[in-house]
């Protein structure tokens with residue numbers, strides 16, 4: 001009888017969280033298994049906007065898979081008729097197609113020695129005292145630790161228990177072919193339109209030859225909404241007449257509490273942990289950052305269970321949850337109180353957009369909770385500064 005292989009770490013999901021974690025583990029010499037249910041490359045429903053926050057954590061230079069660099073960001077508040085533009089000397093958002101982006105990360109992990117199995121869905125997980133068992137159709141794999149990076153519909157969350165509430169934002173993504181004039185009109189800027197859909201926003205992200213256009217809303221919590229009709233109207237409002245549309249839709253999970261990010265020997269990362277930004281729903285950067293810290297925590301703690309899980313929690317608290325309450329507050333203000341949001345943007349819009357651009361670049365972070373309360377109080381109570 002052959003001896004059962006026990007991996008130092010198994011990673012489920014070869015998206016940005018999982019591929020990043022597998023890369024750093026394998027690079028350090030850990031015996032690493034990466035299981036992905038799809039073939040790689042595969043289409044992934046996503047706007048593909050990568051902000052500067054992820055760059056220093058990404059294992060590879062993503063230039064070769066970047067379709068477009070946006071130095072300019074346009075933001076409108078449609079229901080207040082406001083329009084802002086920010087511009088920087090370096091790209092604020094890099095536009096990627098996720099099939100090539102994710103495949104490049106996976107290749108890097110594999111080149112470093114991670115053992116990759118594609119077309120291999122994990123069907124169930126059993127957490128033991130010393131190992132975690134991952135059950136697939138053909139066999140079980142065993143590892144000392146599991147990094148669950150299997151996205152919004154995580155089988156690991158289902159198997160091990162979802163103890164922290166998250167809400168799910170229904171989101172549409174259309175890959176849209178347009179005529180040259182329309183493409184040239186949109187090619188230079190990432191565009192965000194708030195108020196174009198209740199409790200959500202629409203976006204236009206220019207790729208190398210087409211536009212990725214989408215929208216998301218939290219409105220479904222209160223009642224049904226026809227997102228496809230909203231997106232049709234959104235495109236019409238921008239004068240976009242598609243020549244061809246590929247329609248996709250998915251959900252983005254967003255956690256409502258900080259809470260533990262581990263269960264036994266399993267660390268949750270990326271969408272499986274509900275780490276997307278509650279204001280923008282940006283999830284690639286948090287996925288990459290949490291994937292990096294999941295790997296680093298295991299390595300730094302020398303695969304000691306208590307030390308590794310504590311360290312991972314601390315690292316995420318410090319790097320992703322430091323502004324948790326601020327983001328929750330701003331998301332409520334942004335989507336739940338449009339009149340207040342519009343007042344703020346009418347009087348301080350350009351300043352706010354410049355700050356958000358700096359945050360997207362990774363040059364600033366959101367203010368602490370006490371600081372944001374003071375800032376908002378000043379903005380609401382003091383006479384607005386003249387432009």
Ligand SMILES: Cc1cc2nc3c(=O)[nH]c(=O)nc-3n(C[C@H](O)[C@H](O)[C@H](O)COP(=O)(O)OP(=O)(O)OC[C@H]3O[C@@H](n4cnc5c(N)ncnc54)[C@H](O)[C@@H]3O)c2cc1C
Nearest residue numbers: 013015016017037046047048049122151270271283284287
């Ligand atoms: C319409 C839309 C637009 C978006 N636009 C942006 C954007 O422009 N910028 C941004 O930053 N974020 C965006 N996001 C969010 C972003 O896509 C996610 O937050 C991000 O992909 C999370 O990365 P991840 O690695 O955690 O999970 P994923 O990228 O979802 O990767 C999970 C992987 O796990 C695999 N998997 C799942 N289950 C199993 C299983 N049982 N066994 C094995 N493998 C499994 C999946 O096939 C997948 O490859 C968008 C999301 C949506 C829905």
